[in-house]
Amino acid sequence: MEADLIRRAAQGDAEAFEALVRQHEQIVFRLAYLIVGDADDAQDIAQETFIRAYHALPHFDTERPLRPWLLQITRNLARNRRRALGRYAAALTRAFRSAPQTTHSAEAEHAQRGEVQALWDAIRTLDARDQEIIYLRYMLELPVAETADILNVEPGTVKSRLSRALTRLRGVVEADFPLLAEGRRP
Amino acid sequence: MSERFPVQTPDENEAWEMRVQTVSRQFDYPPTPDVAAGVRARLGRRERAPLRSGWIRAALAIVLIALVAVLAIPDLRAKAFEILQLGALRVEHEGPTITPQPEGTPAFDPALETTLDDARSQVDYPVLLPAYPPDLGVPDHVYFYGDLYHPTVILTWEGFNTPGKPPLSLSLYPSDSLIVKYAAAPTARPVIRGAEAFWFVQPHVFEQPSPGADPVQRLIEVNVLVWQVDRVTYRLETEWPLEEAVRLAESVE
Numbered sequence: 001m002e003a004d005l006i007r008r009a010a011q012g013d014a015e016a017f018e019a020l021v022r023q024h025e026q027i028v029f030r031l032a033y034l035i036v037g038d039a040d041d042a043q044d045i046a047q048e049t050f051i052r053a054y055h056a057l058p059h060f061d062t063e064r065p066l067r068p069w070l071l072q073i074t075r076n077l078a079r080n081r082r083r084a085l086g087r088y089a090a091a092l093t094r095a096f097r098s099a100p101q102t103t104h105s106a107e108a109e110h111a112q113r114g115e116v117q118a119l120w121d122a123i124r125t126l127d128a129r130d131q132e133i134i135y136l137r138y139m140l141e142l143p144v145a146e147t148a149d150i151l152n153v154e155p156g157t158v159k160s161r162l163s164r165a166l167t168r169l170r171g172v173v174e175a176d177f178p179l180l181a182e183g184r185r186p
Numbered sequence: 187m188s189e190r191f192p193v194q195t196p197d198e199n200e201a202w203e204m205r206v207q208t209v210s211r212q213f214d215y216p217p218t219p220d221v222a223a224g225v226r227a228r229l230g231r232r233e234r235a236p237l238r239s240g241w242i243r244a245a246l247a248i249v250l251i252a253l254v255a256v257l258a259i260p261d262l263r264a265k266a267f268e269i270l271q272l273g274a275l276r277v278e279h280e281g282p283t284i285t286p287q288p289e290g291t292p293a294f295d296p297a298l299e300t301t302l303d304d305a306r307s308q309v310d311y312p313v314l315l316p317a318y319p320p321d322l323g324v325p326d327h328v329y330f331y332g333d334l335y336h337p338t339v340i341l342t343w344e345g346f347n348t349p350g351k352p353p354l355s356l357s358l359y360p361s362d363s364l365i366v367k368y369a370a371a372p373t374a375r376p377v378i379r380g381a382e383a384f385w386f387v388q389p390h391v392f393e394q395p396s397p398g399a400d401p402v403q404r405l406i407e408v409n410v411l412v413w414q415v416d417r418v419t420y421r422l423e424t425e426w427p428l429e430e431a432v433r434l435a436e437s438v439e
Contacts, residue, residue, distance in 0.1 A: 014229075018222050025221035039216040047224040054229060119209045128297055138210040152308055163199075170202050180209075 003062045010057040017057075021050050024067055027140060028074050034135040035078035037124070045081060049074045068149035071142075075132060075150060082128075118180045122172045130165035137162055270371065272384055273361035273419030275412050281368020281391050284405050293352035293404065294340055298329045305330045305339045311360055311418050313339050318437035319430075322346075326353070331394070338363070338394070347408065347425045356438075357421040361414055365421070366393040367406075374428055376411075378435045383413035385428050411435055 002023075008016035028049050033042035052073055053060075060069065123134055136147045137158070148155045174181045270277035305328050306313045316322060325341035339358045346354035359365060369390035375382050389407045411422040411431040420438065424431050 014226070018226060021222040021225055026218040029218045029221060030215050033215060039219075042216075043219045043221065043224065046219075046221045047228060050221065050225045051228055054225075116209055116212045116214065119206070120213065129300075134206070134210075138207050139213055141211070154307065157304075157307060166199070166203055166206065169206065 002066060006057060006060060006062045006066060009054070010060065010062075017050075017054060020066065024070050025050075027067065028070055031071055031074050031135060031140060032078045034120075034139055035075065035132070036082050041081060042078075045074060045077045048077055052077075065146075065149075068146050071136075071150045072152070079128060115180050118177045119173075122169060122177050122180065125172050125176075126165065126168055129161065130168055133158065133161050133165050134169065270384070272382070272412055273414035273417075274359040274363045274365050275367060275384070275419060275421070276364060277367050277369055277371070277384070279368070279370065281366075281393075282403065284391055284403055293355070294327070294329045294342065295331075298331055300328055300330045302328045302341075304328075309337045309339060309358075309360075311358070311416075313341075313358060314438050315341070316356065316434045316437045317439060318433050322434075325356075351425070352408065352423060354425075355423045356434075357423075359419045359421070361417045361419045363419075365419075367391070367410075368393070376428065376432050378413040378432060379415050381414060383411060383432075383435065385431070386410040386412075 002020070005016045005020050009020055025046060029042055029046040032045040032049070033039060036042055036045065049070060053066075053070055060066075123131055126134070133147065133151070136142045136150060137144070142150070144155050144158050148158045151158065153161075170181075300308075302313070302324065308330055315324065322343060326344045327342045329340040329342075331338040331340065337360060340355055341358075342353040342355040344353050367386065367390055369386055370388060372384035373387045374385040376385060377383065386406075387409050389405065391403055392406045392410075393403045406423065408423050408425050409428070409431065411420075411424070411428070413420050413435050415438070420435065422431055422434060424434075426434075
């Protein structure tokens, strides 16, 4: 079914292409949102993802699933967007982190915003590769094989990277997000 | 970021993974916008605009007339066709000017640093290392500028260039990707492994297109040697003279 839509879209069938966009727009938007953290930017990236896909469709192997390819484009676009904003944002982040904060105020803030937000805040302190693998596997709940496809690595590499990312995430949570860490214990 | 890596038992690891999974599932995304409508509008604009504009047709006619005039003059015709290409590298004579980065600014994005093994696992071409000079050893830093179209690996070695300047670096590109130098013609064209290579010594702007953003541009103020072997384009940035750069290039295996 999808292969047929791809073939028709590649031949210029606008309705077929729009059907593909509808099928995948939510997950594309969500991945972009997780990476850039801004809904407007994520919308722009999602649109750009499909526009690039549209122009590249004639060269796309219709035997391959479309979603990993789309998410690969999304990831690249979002990474580049974030990198473009990165220097300024990094300076702001460093300034924020260097400001003294009491454990009490941090705890109160995270409790108020909820542990989901706290988890996202913690993930966003990790490096880009750790963030992406956590987003793909846990936030978007993609299978290991599809995650591997998107990241262009072997499934075994996904597992080992994920394990390291989780360890680093746990270190961050225990140091800076104690309420979230406590929820881990029975 | 914390650098603590607590010792964990398998049970603890599993519990922590489940905790992350459980909390992640509760993530509250913004409502998904109507992406399809935006895509339809943008594609429509791109496809209709050229056809509707008489101005563009007129401009194209003027360009065509100018092109015919240029090609009618032998000297101009020779210059017009002097576009140099070597593997992934295209050399253009006219280009942007950019200001130098302050001394000490990283030449390569630290966020893209990885390991040699990881870089090798992410590209479908061999990431070979130079054996010359003998004390070069493995690279001190490896970067993967990965995307769909330009899976670039950059290897750098500290201590071979002037402190504070970009390090000695060797970049590898699949030859079907595209990088651009805005530079005069190469100063020399040595032969490396039986094929012509380009040697640049004048400062110039180097540009690596990025599919998801504006091209990345750097002002290059050191010597550059570009050569191609087996569909891989190599680009060496060094303060060494040509002879030493060629010896390094010949030693890549």
